[in-house]
Amino acid sequence: MLLAWRAMTSHDGPVRFGHLDCNSPIASWRFERQVEECAASSPRSIVDIGCGWGELLQRVAARVPGARAHGIDSDVELLERGRAGAAARGIADRVEFVEYRGEDWTEPADLVLSIGAPHAFGTSEDALRELFKLVEPGGRLLFGDGIWNRVPTEADLAAMWPETTVDEWRLLPDLVDVAVAVGFRPLRVEAIEQSEWDDFESQYLADKEVWLLANPGHPKAAEVREAADRHRDWWLRGHRGVLGFAYLTLGRPVD
Structure with missing residues (x-):
């Protein structure tokens, strides 16, 4: 499913969730x-x-x-x-x-x-x-x-x-x-x-990361990469634990 x-989704960028x-x-x-x-x-x-x-x-x-x-x-x-x-x-x-x-x-x-x-x-x-x-x-x-x-x-x-x-x-x-x-x-x-939080954040970010691996030269790649890195910092250096x-x-x- x-x-x-x-x-069935169509995005000029990563899918959501x-x-x-x-x-x-x-x-x-x-x-x-x-x-x-x-x-x-x-x-x-x-x-x-x-x-x-x-x-x-x-x-x-x-x-x-x-x-x-x-x-x-x-x-x-x-x-x-x-x-x-x-x-x-x-x-x-x-x-x-x-x-x-x-x-x-x-x-x-x-x-x-x-x-x-x-x-x-x-x-x-x-x-x-x-x-x-x-x-x-x-x-x-x-x-x-x-x-x-x-x-x-x-x-x-x-x-x-x-x-x-x-x-x-x-x-x-x-x-x-x-x-x-x-x-x-x-x-x-x-x-x-904690493992449940880590799985959730990893899977949330996977939409962006998988898309970035396949579209490194896309016009939106820099924006998507910045958003992913910022969110990862909030997780790993911010709320984790x-x-x-x-x-x-x-x-x-x-x-």
Whole structure:
């Protein structure tokens, strides 16, 4: 499916997310467990806020016959990739990808997914508060967000993306406290290993690097090379070891 997506896209430059199965740092074994646990709750309705191409959404929906699912994102190209994937899996009749602002979605679901998209709401606290409203009583939320592995120093922050602040992410215990404070109960709390970050960043950059190897004299090559080198510095000399990523499986109590 990934190769088919690469073939169907047409860019005068590197493809986007061509080497990634999903747009978050996660090992295949952890991803498979998430799919299994999400499907085990037998949701009748699923919504993924900030879905990208909705790989997790598709895999869960494929395992829950009869479940209806919506993937919500504003990136038209990634939504098209999602629609192609759903068609290939034979679930396009019950998995809909909708161009919409995630923070404006109001239709609740038994299972809500939101991975790496709290910025659509503001802070992680804002996101959890608003996502709570979208989870049906007795339902589940799978929430993914960056966390600090340790409180970063000023030197750490200076080496990261421009304008990164210490308030941008929380330590894992603090993020869980926020989830509990808005009304959720934590069913699983997990943080990725460094190898999962390294795999993610390597695969993210592979789009540019593979293209550069094949197109060293392209008019855009210098621009692409500079962007790749800058991102690699942010990773290897900046956030590596300091920034982590957490997945929280959260339950909303019945009314």
